[in-house]
Amino acid sequence: xxxxxxxxxxxxxxxxxxxxxxxxxxxxxxxxxxxxxxxxxxxxxxxxxxxxxxxxxxxxxxxxxxxxxxxxxxxxxxxxxxxxxxxxxxxxxxxxxxxxxxxxxxxxxxxxxxxxxxxxxxxxxxxxxxxxxxxxxxxxxxxxxxxxxxxxxxxxxxxxxxxxxxxxxxxxxxxxxxxxxxxxxxxxxxxxxxxxxxxxxxxxxxxxxxxxxxxxxxxxxxxxxxxxxxxxxxxxxxxxxxxxxxxxxxxxxxxxxxxxxxxxxxxxxxxxxxxxxxxxxxxxxxxxxxxxxxxxxxxxxxxxxxxxxxxxxxxxxxxxxxxxxxxxxxxxxxxxxxxxxxxxxxxxxxxxxxxxxxxxxxxxxxxxxxxxxxxxxxxxxxxxxxxxxxxxxxxxxxxxxxxxxxxxxxxxxxxxxxxxxxxxxxxxxxxxxxxxxxxxxxxxxxxxxxxxxxxxxxxxxxxxxxxxxxxxxxxxxxxxxxxxxxxxxxxxxxxxxxxxxxxxx
Amino acid sequence: xxxxxxxxxxxxxxxxxxxxxxxxxxxxxxxxxxxxxxxxxxxxxxxxxxxxxxxxxxxxxxxxxxxxxxxxxxxxxxxxxxxxxxxxxxxxxxxxxxxxxxxxxxxxxxxxxxxxxxxxxxxxxxxxxxxxxxxxxxxxxxxxxxxxxxxxxxxxxxxxxxxxxxxxxxxxxxxxxxxxxxxxxxxxxxxxxxxxxxxxxxxxxxxxxxxxxxxxxxxxxxxxxxxxxxxxxxxxxxxxxxxxxxxxxxxxxxxxxxxxxxxxxxxxxxxxxxxxxxxxxxxxxxxxxxxxxxxxxxxxxxxxxxxxxxxxxxxxxxxxxxxxxxxxxxxxxxxxxxxxxxxxxxxxxxxxxxxxxxxxxxxxxxxxxxxxxxxxxxxxxxxxxxxxxxxxxxxxxxxxxxxxxxxxxxxxxxxxxxxxxxxxxxxxxxxxxxxxxxxxxxxxxxxxxxxxxxxxxxx
Numbered sequence: 001x002x003x004x005x006x007x008x009x010x011x012x013x014x015x016x017x018x019x020x021x022x023x024x025x026x027x028x029x030x031x032x033x034x035x036x037x038x039x040x041x042x043x044x045x046x047x048x049x050x051x052x053x054x055x056x057x058x059x060x061x062x063x064x065x066x067x068x069x070x071x072x073x074x075x076x077x078x079x080x081x082x083x084x085x086x087x088x089x090x091x092x093x094x095x096x097x098x099x100x101x102x103x104x105x106x107x108x109x110x111x112x113x114x115x116x117x118x119x120x121x122x123x124x125x126x127x128x129x130x131x132x133x134x135x136x137x138x139x140x141x142x143x144x145x146x147x148x149x150x151x152x153x154x155x156x157x158x159x160x161x162x163x164x165x166x167x168x169x170x171x172x173x174x175x176x177x178x179x180x181x182x183x184x185x186x187x188x189x190x191x192x193x194x195x196x197x198x199x200x201x202x203x204x205x206x207x208x209x210x211x212x213x214x215x216x217x218x219x220x221x222x223x224x225x226x227x228x229x230x231x232x233x234x235x236x237x238x239x240x241x242x243x244x245x246x247x248x249x250x251x252x253x254x255x256x257x258x259x260x261x262x263x264x265x266x267x268x269x270x271x272x273x274x275x276x277x278x279x280x281x282x283x284x285x286x287x288x289x290x291x292x293x294x295x296x297x298x299x300x301x302x303x304x305x306x307x308x309x310x311x312x313x314x315x316x317x318x319x320x321x322x323x324x325x326x327x328x329x330x331x332x333x334x335x336x337x338x339x340x341x342x343x344x345x346x347x348x349x350x351x352x353x354x355x356x357x358x359x360x361x362x363x364x365x366x367x368x369x370x371x372x373x374x375x376x377x378x379x380x381x382x383x384x385x386x387x388x389x390x391x392x393x394x395x396x397x398x399x400x401x402x403x404x405x406x407x408x409x410x411x412x413x414x415x416x417x418x419x420x421x422x423x424x425x426x427x428x429x430x431x432x433x434x435x436x437x438x439x440x441x442x443x444x445x446x447x448x449x450x451x452x453x454x455x456x457x458x459x460x461x462x463x464x465x466x467x468x469x470x471x472x473x474x475x476x477x478x479x480x481x482x483x484x485x486x487x488x489x490x491x492x493x494x495x496x497x498x499x500x501x502x503x504x505x
Numbered sequence: 506x507x508x509x510x511x512x513x514x515x516x517x518x519x520x521x522x523x524x525x526x527x528x529x530x531x532x533x534x535x536x537x538x539x540x541x542x543x544x545x546x547x548x549x550x551x552x553x554x555x556x557x558x559x560x561x562x563x564x565x566x567x568x569x570x571x572x573x574x575x576x577x578x579x580x581x582x583x584x585x586x587x588x589x590x591x592x593x594x595x596x597x598x599x600x601x602x603x604x605x606x607x608x609x610x611x612x613x614x615x616x617x618x619x620x621x622x623x624x625x626x627x628x629x630x631x632x633x634x635x636x637x638x639x640x641x642x643x644x645x646x647x648x649x650x651x652x653x654x655x656x657x658x659x660x661x662x663x664x665x666x667x668x669x670x671x672x673x674x675x676x677x678x679x680x681x682x683x684x685x686x687x688x689x690x691x692x693x694x695x696x697x698x699x700x701x702x703x704x705x706x707x708x709x710x711x712x713x714x715x716x717x718x719x720x721x722x723x724x725x726x727x728x729x730x731x732x733x734x735x736x737x738x739x740x741x742x743x744x745x746x747x748x749x750x751x752x753x754x755x756x757x758x759x760x761x762x763x764x765x766x767x768x769x770x771x772x773x774x775x776x777x778x779x780x781x782x783x784x785x786x787x788x789x790x791x792x793x794x795x796x797x798x799x800x801x802x803x804x805x806x807x808x809x810x811x812x813x814x815x816x817x818x819x820x821x822x823x824x825x826x827x828x829x830x831x832x833x834x835x836x837x838x839x840x841x842x843x844x845x846x847x848x849x850x851x852x853x854x855x856x857x858x859x860x861x862x863x864x865x866x867x868x869x870x871x872x873x874x875x876x877x878x879x880x881x882x883x884x885x886x887x888x889x890x891x892x893x894x895x896x897x898x899x900x901x902x903x904x905x906x907x908x909x910x911x912x913x914x915x916x917x918x919x920x921x922x923x924x925x926x927x928x929x930x931x932x933x934x935x936x937x938x939x940x941x942x943x944x945x946x947x948x949x950x951x952x953x954x955x956x957x958x959x960x961x962x963x964x
Contacts, residue, residue, distance in 0.1 A: 050799075050801070052599075055596075055599055056595065056596055056598070056599075057600075057800055057801060058570070058799045058800040058801065058806070059591060059595065060570050060571075060572065060798065060799045061570070061572065061587060061591070062571075062572040062573065063571075063572070063573035064573070064574050065573070065574050065576070066551060066574055076543070077546060079545070079546060079548075080547065080549070081547065081548070081549040081550070081551075082550050083550070083552055083574050083575070084576055085576050085577075096548060099622075100546055100547065100548055100622065103622055103629070104536070104543050104546045106629070106633045107536070107543045107629060107632060107636060109541060109542040109636065110540075136594075137594065137595075138594055141596075158755075158756070159757060195755075195757050197757065199764070200763075201763055202756060202761060202763025204757055204761075204883075204884060206757075206883065280539075280540075281539050281540050281645070281647060281685070282539045282544055283539075284539060284679050284681065284685075284688075285539075285647040285648045285649055285677055285678065285679040285690070288876075289685075291962070291963075370549040370551055371547075371549075372547055374545070409880060409881045409889065410879055411877045411878070411879045411889045411890055411891070411912070413891045413893075413910065413961040413963040414891065414893055414963050415962070415963035417961055417962040417963050418891070418912050418959060418960070418961035418962065418963065420881075420889050420912060420914075422881060440882070442881060444912070444958070444959055446962065472940075474545075475535070475649035475651070475677075475940075476533070476535055476651060477940040495959075497958070499881050499882050499887060499914070500885075502881070502887060502914035502956060502958060503881075503882060503885045503887035503914065503915075503916055505919070
């Protein structure tokens with residue numbers, strides 16, 4: 001994490017009356033009897049560029065500027081949000097937050113208590129070089145069109161869908177304890193999805209780029225780092241091969257899973273399962289609960305002894321990385337699974353206090369100025385083994401299996417036991433050798449069985465950061481960006497389905 | 506500024522050929538609870554403007570779109586300038602078309618409708634009482650109540666002025682027995698919370714937890730199922746979202762015909778069922794004109810204001826329409842059938858109650874809700890997902906207990922061909938998709954050979 005000079009945060013955000021409005025809101029809350037109050041003002045810029053067969057389908061720019069006041073009054077939460085930036089409106093919003101707490105008190109049977117946090121003051125900007133908003137749309141579109149055209153011109157490619165998303169997020173946070181923080185983050189996600197169609201049978205296949213969404217700027221597309229040229233060059237051939245590939249014979253296989261696929265399995269089966277609010281039941285009506293309940297902390301055998309899972313809000317370019325969270329807690333790194341055993345949870349200040357932690361590990365996040373902060377995911381990652389093998393060495397070690405690349409379909413149950421994932425490409429491994437692609441593959445397992453079958457974990461050279469912009473949780477629904485680091489890893493005797501057979505009668 | 510004044514102000518600043526302005530005022534209030542206590546709550550208000558500037562060049566007409574929350578007049582000017590700059594520098598839009606005309610609606614200058622926590626004046630105390638009763642009988646309640654009003658003002662430089670106020674409300678409750686070993690769910694959509702009877706929700710939760718007192722294990726396999734309206738809704742909404750005519754004509758969806766074209770006109774099922782949308786459907790009225798902030802397969806920013814009316818997507822078992830814009834209709838040669846923000850499924854002649862369907866079940870599974878539904882294969886629209894909060898075994902015409910949850914792999918299109926019975930249609934609430942789509946009316950469907958792929962240990 002780099003502490004930056006104030007000038008590196010956009011002047012347009014700093015020019016908003018941040019401190020004056022915070023003072024008005026916090027004074028109103030204090031005089032109204034609040035034991036905790038926070039004022040949060042945000043500006044979120046979004047750009048979406050969509051191409052269809054290399055022609056521009058739509059370009060949308062969005063800007064969301066607003067603020068909220070969150071209070072605890074006599075042990076009950078109150079929250080109100082608005083967009084009117086006059087001092088009178090801010091005072092009115094703070095009073096509404098107090099009113100909401102009063103109205104809600106009769107249905108609150110559990111007084112809210114927060115873990116303590118030192119007061120922080122500072123400014124922070126995420127690690128990116130070229131602000132996407134400094135690059136004219138024409139230049140972005142020209143590059144996206146050139147790459148889309150390259151795919152579309154390749155033999156066998158019938159259609160190409162292209163999507164480019166960029167977000168710039170400014171947050172100002174001030175609370176009664178004296179914390180005042182100002183932050184700016186940038187993230188983007190370019191995606192190219194190609195379609196091939198058999199004109200006679202009507203059968204079709206799709207394949208997308210596996211380039212991850214990143215906490216980087218426009219340099220992700222224009223500077224060395226990610227091998228865009230290689231991926232765009234190879235994708236049409238892989239796609240055409242996949243359409244002609246044989247369907248997988250259902251059964252049990254050893255799987256070598258690439259980080260471009262494994263990040264999502266980590267997200268669903270570990271990331272969400274170790275959110276303490278879920279484990280306590282806060283999400284029982286919506287996102288669900290977790291099999292990894294707090295009574296099993298320190299004893300639950302989550303997976304093989306090779307398994308070391310960390311949570312962090314600190315890694316450079318991570319989508320969940322911040323300097324301070326939306327309750328004023330400093331970003332941290334912590335263990336979740338060590339030597340295969342559950343040892344930690346992702347926390348916010350209320351739930352941390354509820355189960356007896358003395359400090360939150362900083363996982364509170366709200367996706368917009370109008371939404372209440374809740375516990376959201378840190379960058380939850382599988383650590384590589386220091387002297388672990390390369391992906392090629394892992395493939396050589398498999399006699400009868402599959403090498404799975406890229407994420408696609410995903411689904412997991414409400415307590416994070418049973419999951420089913422597909423992928424972009426499935427290479428058949430026989431006798432330690434890749435023998436072409438197969439198709440219609442899904443792997444299905446129970447979380448602890450799957451992680452218990454992890455026999456080999458790759459070395460640091462195989463480690464990559466994957467992730468998503470759109471992780472959903474809470475009611476009203478909120479989306480959060482999050483990254484997951486993973487090495488390649490081998491899993492033994494995993495149940496593999498043929499999806500075409502699943503859909504047939 | 507009032508929203509209609511924002512629209513007029515933006516249009517007055519137009520310096521390009523054409524302009525459409527959408528201004529939406531949102532007010533929202535919610536309550537969320539877990540384990541019989543409040544967890545979060547809030548009230549929220551926002552005002553958003555989207556400006557679609559259209560600039561003509563020798564090569565064609567190009568749209569530039571900018572959206573932002575607004576607090577004052579300076580914000581409006583900035584959005585207009587951004588949209589116009591984007592339009593001037595853009596290449597021609599493939600979906601370019603003339604603006605929709607139609608004059609000014611009488612209600613255009615009316616203030617926005619707004620909601621507030623007062624909408625819960627009867628519901629919140631009743632909920633508090635329910636927490637007390639539930640706690641006394643070792644039932645834990647988890648849930649969410651939300652009321653939202655979005656008032657849309659749409660205007661363009663061709664003189665069109667339309668206003669629509671959309672109330673959207675829902676309540677969802679998960680009930681769990683002591684130890685959280687048994688679980689059930691009830692949900693309702695509502696326009697104003699006046700029709701939400703907490704006692705009725707309470708009774709349904711108790712009945713279903715009662716059914717779950719006897720639990721049995723079943724293996725994966727193909728079962729006859731009774732899919733209740735909420736589960737049917739989650740499957741049909743996904744089908745509806747996958748019904749873009751242009752994608753089908755491109756050869757890349759379940760509605761593509763091998764060799765080219767779409768499957769419109771093809772019989773999907775022998776069941777006399779019809780899937781349709783209707784902006785005036787009683788109890789789930791929605792916008793009678795198109796509102797599009799972005800162009801895509803099934804919407805076009807040029808179509809803003811396009812009148813919407815009842816459209817049959819499936820007519821007595823036959824695929825009769827797919828989602829169209831004016832642009833896609835001209836490309837595919839199909840009728841102009843834009844998508845509408847509600848969805849209903851009716852089976853002709855079906856008048857039975859759910860109780861009667863249960864009575865006439867030899868052996869089958871009565872599901873409660875479906876969850877985590879994701880597309881596995883677009884070619885067949887194969888979806889995967891889980892049963893959630895109740896799978897009840899019906900034998901000899903009565904519920905005999907609860908069984909384990911399953912992961913299913915099923916296509917909502919193929920499934921229609923296996924419909925062998927139905928109840929009357931009722932207004933319901935999708936479980937999975939209610940963040941995006943709440944206005945549905947569905948029957949309970951009896952479906953043969955539903956593919957339960959594996960067992961889930963979740964309870």
